[in-house]
Structure formats: structure tokens, C-alpha cells
Amino acid sequence: MSTKKIPLRQCIGCGEMKSKKEMIRVLKTSEDDIVLDATGRKNGRGAYLCASMECFRKAVKNKGLERSFKMAIPKEVYEALEKEMEQIG
Numbered sequence: 386m387s388t389k390k391i392p393l394r395q396c397i398g399c400g401e402m403k404s405k406k407e408m409i410r411v412l413k414t415s416e417d418d419i420v421l422d423a424t425g426r427k428n429g430r431g432a433y434l435c436a437s438m439e440c441f442r443k444a445v446k447n448k449g450l451e452r453s454f455k456m457a458i459p460k461e462v463y464e465a466l467e468k469e470m471e472q473i474g
Contacts, residue, residue, distance in 0.1 A: 394433040397449030398440030408433040409473065411466065413454045419462045421469045430454060434470075441470050 392405040405425065412422040413430040422431065432453035434440050444450055451458050 396435045396440055396444075397432050397453055398434055398437075398443035398447075401435065403435065405433070407436065409436050409470070411450060411453075413456075417456065419450070419454070419458060419466065421466060421473070423473070436473065438467075438470060441467065 393402045394405050394408050395402050396408065397411075410422040410425045410431045410433055412420050412427055413432075414420065414427075415429060420427075422429075425431075430453075432450060434444060445463055
């Protein structure tokens with residue numbers, strides 16, 4: 386009997402590998418909007434963050450989202466994501 390494989394994702398803040406369920410998915414839609422995807426099922430390019438503000442701040446500082454999505458991200462988007470992260474965390 387084989388064990389079920391758990392999908393792992395790398396946090397763009399701290400670089401740790403964790404299971405997909407522990408992480409928060411940040412999504413770039415086809416319209417180039419950046420949103421948090423609580424369900425993890427929406428269409429678009431995803432990047433993963435640990436559910437801590439510390440990792441979010443690291444991702445902002447080292448431009449983790451900008452590297453993942455290969456685009457410049459305006460300050461307003463980071464502010465909106467920070468508000469959403471505070472509500473979740």
C-alpha cells in the first residue's frame with residue numbers, strides 16, 4: 386500500500402517547503418490583478434506564502450512576488466494584500 390503524496394510548495398518569503406494546505410496562495414489573474422486565493426482553486430499564476438506576517442514582509446523586502454510573477458508590483462497591491470493577510474492571520 387502506497388502513501389499519498391503531499392504537494393509541497395516553497396514560501397516566497399522564507400523559502401521553506403511546506404504542504405500546500407498550510408500556505409496562502411497569492412494569485413496573478415489573466416487581467417494582471419494580484420489577489421489572495423483562499424480556496425487555492427482559482428485560475429491564474431500562483432505563488433505561495435506562509436500564513437505569517439513575517440514571511441509576507443520578507444517577500445515584500447526581497448521582491449519575491451515580483452520574481453514569481455515577472456512583473457513590477459505597485460505599493461497599493463502590497464497594502465491591500467497586507468490588509469487581507471491581517472484578516473486571515
